[in-house]
Amino acid sequence: MIKDRLIAWSPAILLLLLVILTWWLDARVSAPSALSGGASEGDPEFYIEGFMAVRMNPDGSRRYELTGTRLTHYGDRGGSKLDSPSLLYHDYDRAPLTVSADTADVEGSGENVYFRGNVTVARPAFGSTPELGLATDYLHVIPEEEIARTDKPVTMTEGNSSARAVGLEFDNKAARIQLLSTVQA
Numbered sequence: 001m002i003k004d005r006l007i008a009w010s011p012a013i014l015l016l017l018l019v020i021l022t023w024w025l026d027a028r029v030s031a032p033s034a035l036s037g038g039a040s041e042g043d044p045e046f047y048i049e050g051f052m053a054v055r056m057n058p059d060g061s062r063r064y065e066l067t068g069t070r071l072t073h074y075g076d077r078g079g080s081k082l083d084s085p086s087l088l089y090h091d092y093d094r095a096p097l098t099v100s101a102d103t104a105d106v107e108g109s110g111e112n113v114y115f116r117g118n119v120t121v122a123r124p125a126f127g128s129t130p131e132l133g134l135a136t137d138y139l140h141v142i143p144e145e146e147i148a149r150t151d152k153p154v155t156m157t158e159g160n161s162s163a164r165a166v167g168l169e170f171d172n173k174a175a176r177i178q179l180l181s182t183v184q185a
Contacts, residue, residue: 045075053110055143062090064143066110080106085115089146089172095126097172099141099148115139121148121170130159134168146172154179161185 048071055063070083085104089097102117121134136154141147148170156163156177167180 043074044072047072061092064089066113066143068104078108082106085113087113087115087141087143091172094129094175095124097121097123097132099139101139110143113141113143115141119150125159131157133157134170136168148172151180 050069051071052065052067054065057063065088066082066085067088068082068085071080072083073080082104084100084102086098086100091097099115099119099121101115101119104116105114106112107114116138119134119136119139121132121139123132125131134154134156136150136152138150138152140149149168151167153164153166154168156165156168156179163179163183163185165179165181165183169178169180170176
């Protein structure tokens with residue numbers, strides 16, 4: 001009689017053992033791996049000290065380069081943080097243009113760069129074009145389109161002239177600067 005009950009319950013016992021084994025294996029696989037180094041969400045994947053990234057034109061000449069003292073890449077949010085960044089546009093028909101700041105955040109693979117803290121834009125005089133300078137606390141740059149925007153106060157100097165405004169749109173390709181509001185020249 002006990003033997004008959006044991007035979008009757010054997011499929012249920014095997015199923016219970018299978019469930020326990022599955023749970024144990026899932027718990028082992030889901031546990032944080034020692035190979036991950038204990039990195040958690042928000043921790044950087046890697047960093048580079050003294051970096052330089054160069055984008056080339058189709059003819060092999062330099063289009064622009066991004067340099068800085070430190071690049072910290074965060075894989076979980078798909079971007080990077082830059083310390084002391086400098087973006088230099090090489091323009092072979094005009095003087096080069098440099099954007100620099102205290103820090104910058106790069107989205108994805110560089111589609112958008114957000115410069116923050118003591119942001120300056122400088123272009124030396126070239127031919128009959130006077131020196132250009134911009135200063136603000138924030139600047140959103142789209143490197144491939146050579147467009148920069150801010151909604152913060154900005155000071156612009158061109159040669160001996162200067163202007164202050166709130167907001168700016170700068171198209172480097174078209175050589176066009178638009179001051180958006182509260183302009184004082």
